[in-house]
Every structure is written in structure tokens, then in C-alpha cells.
Amino acid sequence: MDTKHRILDEALTLFSERGYANVYVGDIAERVGIKAPSLYKHYKSKRAIFEAIIEEMNLRFEEQARSLNISGTSATEDSEIYKKMSETDLTKLGRELFLYYLHDDYTRRFRKMLTIEQFHDKELADIYSKLYVDDPLSYQGMLLGMVAAAGLLKTDDVEIMTLHFYAPIYLLLTVCDRDPKREEYALETLDKHIRQFDRLYGRTGK
Amino acid sequence: MDTKHRILDEALTLFSERGYANVYVGDIAERVGIKAPSLYKHYKSKRAIFEAIIEEMNLRFEEQARSLNISGTSATEDSEIYKKMSETDLTKLGRELFLYYLHDDYTRRFRKMLTIEQFHDKELADIYSKLYVDDPLSYQGMLLGMVAAAGLLKTDDVEIMTLHFYAPIYLLLTVCDRDPKREEYALETLDKHIRQFDRLYGRTGK
DNA sequence: TACTCTGGCTAATTTAAATTAGCCGCCAAG
DNA sequence: CTTGGCGGCTAATTTAAATTAGCCAGAGTA
Numbered sequence: 016m017d018t019k020h021r022i023l024d025e026a027l028t029l030f031s032e033r034g035y036a037n038v039y040v041g042d043i044a045e046r047v048g049i050k051a052p053s054l055y056k057h058y059k060s061k062r063a064i065f066e067a068i069i070e071e072m073n074l075r076f077e078e079q080a081r082s083l084n085i086s087g088t089s090a091t092e093d094s095e096i097y098k099k100m101s102e103t104d105l106t107k108l109g110r111e112l113f114l115y116y117l118h119d120d121y122t123r124r125f126r127k128m129l130t131i132e133q134f135h136d137k138e139l140a141d142i143y144s145k146l147y148v149d150d151p152l153s154y155q156g157m158l159l160g161m162v163a164a165a166g167l168l169k170t171d172d173v174e175i176m177t178l179h180f181y182a183p184i185y186l187l188l189t190v191c192d193r194d195p196k197r198e199e200y201a202l203e204t205l206d207k208h209i210r211q212f213d214r215l216y217g218r219t220g221k
Numbered sequence: 222m223d224t225k226h227r228i229l230d231e232a233l234t235l236f237s238e239r240g241y242a243n244v245y246v247g248d249i250a251e252r253v254g255i256k257a258p259s260l261y262k263h264y265k266s267k268r269a270i271f272e273a274i275i276e277e278m279n280l281r282f283e284e285q286a287r288s289l290n291i292s293g294t295s296a297t298e299d300s301e302i303y304k305k306m307s308e309t310d311l312t313k314l315g316r317e318l319f320l321y322y323l324h325d326d327y328t329r330r331f332r333k334m335l336t337i338e339q340f341h342d343k344e345l346a347d348i349y350s351k352l353y354v355d356d357p358l359s360y361q362g363m364l365l366g367m368v369a370a371a372g373l374l375k376t377d378d379v380e381i382m383t384l385h386f387y388a389p390i391y392l393l394l395t396v397c398d399r400d401p402k403r404e405e406y407a408l409e410t411l412d413k414h415i416r417q418f419d420r421l422y423g424r425t426g427k
Numbered sequence: 428t429a430c431t432c433t434g435g436c437t438a439a440t441t442t443a444a445a446t447t448a449g450c451c452g453c454c455a456a457g
Numbered sequence: 458c459t460t461g462g463c464g465g466c467t468a469a470t471t472t473a474a475a476t477t478a479g480c481c482a483g484a485g486t487a
Contacts, residue, residue: 036242
């Protein structure tokens, strides 16, 4: 019964390394430890496997969004927290975000797969933009907005400030996806970025 | 004779839309206006077409690098120019850079193709990082460094400042590649980004 | 016990893409 | 004017990936 899920898992791994078209159903089967035709007992076609992966990601994502919204809403009341946020906390936030995105196996494989497939059709392009641009900007915008409201960051344009926070993280992430050997460099750069960010937007630093 | 080059051109278009594996030699031939087997009078194999595209890009790139180095070196002497650089000039620079990358047909198609193929092997990953991360950062770092030396930007870490300048441009570029309809939004955001950048790092703005 | 459903297998079958073989017309150079 | 080769074509050929057909074993169940 769990074979069905292992197929998705192995397929995702392969798709993220080579892209859909360069992965053969036989490859997936082999990884799972069965023969290609047996895959069809679980999924109607190769495409169906791909779609099931997207589907599963949607589920996971909605779940995560729900949990973020809950803690997000309650946090709005809790604006005290943000008054105490220091540079160190901000650094920690950025670093954790980055490391989560980078190291979480499911997240990473899915992102790489989507990177390869993003131009295949509009739906995938939209998912990509949503997951790696719009949602992070809006979520972090909310957080930074609250920090700003608490007076710890100064700006008259939270959106641009958020872009300044997130864009370097995004760029460094794509670098590490291409070449994991650059992770150390990326982490150093990330720290310097956030420290500088804090100095630029914070009141303390200047 | 010019067929040989038209093949590269049409192949690049198709590869940038669908990726290498989803383009068939027949598709390329059709676009060129010949039949598939005739392609083999010009290139040994489908892979050879791909490699010729990479090869051609290398040539173009080296050429461009040479011309930039020439004007770059002479500009080092000419540091007067940077003393007069205003926010408007910086905005113009960023905007032109962005629009060039976005609209130049060859550049855009090549970038999209590389985006799709970047995980195929290390060579392609390195080309991607070089073209869209390392080179822009080092070139713009040189420019901004001179502007900073002229006293118009203030920072004790030019590299991070350059990352702050370029990362948002990069992010917006990838957004437009996925969805050209967002170009207008991207340009507005870009302007706001650079204005803010200038305010953050410049002396005038604060 | 016999039944049937699940999930595996081997052996086709289908489909199609890449490449090769071999022909032919044109045109430029001898 | 004739020859060589360039660049096109049609008709194979090769290769291989996706999918289907049909068999079978074991597990849970009436």
C-alpha cells in the first residue's frame, strides 16, 4: 500500500534531477524495486505520477498555510513580540528560513523539479511564482510589517523593504541548488546581508 | 549557407520554450523549412546542435566581456564620471540592464533554456551561475564600487551592497520570464527598488 | 475451503523519435 | 560542358520508451 507513495517519492527525486522528460518509468520502477508495468497498478500513466506529485504538494502547502495563518492571526494580537525583535532574531529568522528551504528534502526536490518544468505550462509557472515569490513576499511582508509597526524597522514602503530582505535569500538559494558546495559561502553572505539589512532599515545601526 | 545558423536560432527558440528533451529534430527542421534528415547535413546530431548553441553563446559572451573590460579599464581612470552619478542615473542603469536582459531576444531565450537545463550537468550549472550571478555581481560590484569611491554611496561592504542592488533585479527578471504580463509590475517595482536603494546607501536621501 | 482482490511479473504491442542510406538537382570551378 | 560536392528529399532502419495483455501468488474473507 505504501508502494504508491514510494513511487511518488522516487519519481520526485528523479524529476528534480533530470526533469520529467528525461526520466523513464523504468527508472522510477527500478528505484522502487519493482518492474515498470507494475507502476500501472498504482498510476494510470507517467503523467499521472507527475500530477499526483503536484497534487500532494498542494495539500502539504495548504496545510502549512493554514498553520501559518493561525499563528499569524494570533501573532497580530501579540505585537509585543515584535517590539523585542533584535538583529540577532532577524538573522535567525532569515537563516532558518533559508536552511529550511535549502535542506528540507521534499521542499528542495520539489523546487528543483518546478525550476526545470516551470515553462512547460502556465499552471506550473503560476505555482512557481506563487511558492517562491509571491507567498514568501507576502508572508515575510506581514512579519516585517509588524516589526516595522513596532518601530524596530523604518521604512515608508514595506513591500520594497521585504523585497530587499527576500531577494538575496532567493538568489542564494538558487545558487546552492545548482551547486551545494557553495552553501558555506551562501550562509556567510546571508548573515552579512541580514546584518546590513538591519543596519540600513533599523534605527539602532545608524 | 545561412541555414546552418537558422537551425541554431530556431532550435534555441524551441529549447527555451520546452527544453531539450521535448523538442524533436523534426520540429526544428519544420521551423527552418526543411525536413529532419537534412539537418544532418549541418550538424552531426541533435546534441551537436545544443552544443553549438552553447559554443556560440561563449563566443558572444567573451566578445562582450572584452568590450566591457576595455571600457571598464579606461573608466577606472575616468573616475570623474562617477562623482556626478545621481539617483536618476542609477535608476537608468538598473532599468537599462533589466530591460536589456529581459527584451534582448537572444539573451532571453538562452537564459530560459539554461534555466531548464541547469541541473543536467555541472558544466551547465556553472555557466548559469557565472552568467546570471557571478558576472553581474562582479561587474556591477565594480561599477558601484567606483560610485562608492566617488563618495556617492556609503558602505563598508561593497559586495553586499551589490547583492542588494542586483538580487531584486534578478528576482524580477525570473518573474517576467515566467509571465511576461507581469513586466509592468516588475518595472514599477524595479524603480521603487532602486530609489529605495539609493536612499538607503546614498548620503543625499537621509 | 474456495473466492477474489491486490500487486507483482513476463512478454507483447504501439508509437515515435533519431539517425542512416541513398538518390538527385543545382551551381561554381576547372 | 562536365564534375564535384553541397544541401535538399524520401524511404528505411534502429532504438527505445510507454503502455497493454494476461498470468500468478498470497492474503484476507465469506
